[in-house]
Amino acid sequence: TEGLPSHQFGIMLYLVVVLVLGCLSQEVLGCSCGRRHPQSAYCSADFVIRGRFIGKTQYKTEEQGRVKYEIKTTKIFKAPQGMDDIQFLSTPSMESMCGYEHVLSNKSQAFLITGHAVNGNLVIDQCNFIVPWASLTTAQKRGFEEVYRKACSCNIVPCYGGSCSLESDSQCLWTDVLVHWQEPLNGSQSKYMACVDQGNGLCTWESQKPSVIAARNKEAQSAATAQ
Numbered sequence: 001t002e003g004l005p006s007h008q009f010g011i012m013l014y015l016v017v018v019l020v021l022g023c024l025s026q027e028v029l030g031c032s033c034g035r036r037h038p039q040s041a042y043c044s045a046d047f048v049i050r051g052r053f054i055g056k057t058q059y060k061t062e063e064q065g066r067v068k069y070e071i072k073t074t075k076i077f078k079a080p081q082g083m084d085d086i087q088f089l090s091t092p093s094m095e096s097m098c099g100y101e102h103v104l105s106n107k108s109q110a111f112l113i114t115g116h117a118v119n120g121n122l123v124i125d126q127c128n129f130i131v132p133w134a135s136l137t138t139a140q141k142r143g144f145e146e147v148y149r150k151a152c153s154c155n156i157v158p159c160y161g162g163s164c165s166l167e168s169d170s171q172c173l174w175t176d177v178l179v180h181w182q183e184p185l186n187g188s189q190s191k192y193m194a195c196v197d198q199g200n201g202l203c204t205w206e207s208q209k210p211s212v213i214a215a216r217n218k219e220a221q222s223a224a225t226a227q
Helices: 006-029 038-044 138-150 188-192 210-226
Strands: 047-060 065-078 088-092 111-118 121-123 130-132 155-158 171-174 193-197 203-207
Touching: 038 138, 065 138, 138 188, 138 193, 171 203, 188 193
Parallel strands: 088 121, 155 171
Antiparallel strands: 047 065, 047 111, 065 088, 111 121, 111 130, 193 203
């Protein structure tokens, strides 16, 4: 700072402090979630349901305020053992704690909801995969209904750079993150494909489009008939 006027040094110091505090507040107070393929969201969740948000209440615990959503579950795709109905889901009330905020404007709208079981409570947050059921592609619906459940032995690895590699045969490279970096869920792997074990421990991307599945089944039937 030799030769720098004191008022300029003071301004520089102030800007540095503001920048550092801003970064810290983003890290401490912000909620950051990594993007995940729908299959990864299914496999990592403790429960996956289709249901409607029909009620909302605020309550407090010793640690923090929370919100309890009342849910009308219409289909359970995955749940803790012995749980045949899901009626309530909990989330932190603060956005900085990754609390999930749902506006009850349309109680008839069905949602695909994933979440976790924590100390006997079913919990959701901003990092969970929660989207309107109608917004899913036919391939994604098929995935949540049957395909993803059978493919959780496979692991989907996001590719964030130009030189990505896989460490085992059980992995599939998710390049939607690289190609559609702003919204990877709009990529073709997210919307139409699942990472499926081919029966020998080798996992590969497999299209779940109805037309491709029909062609694949027809080819398999032809091969079986030829034998």
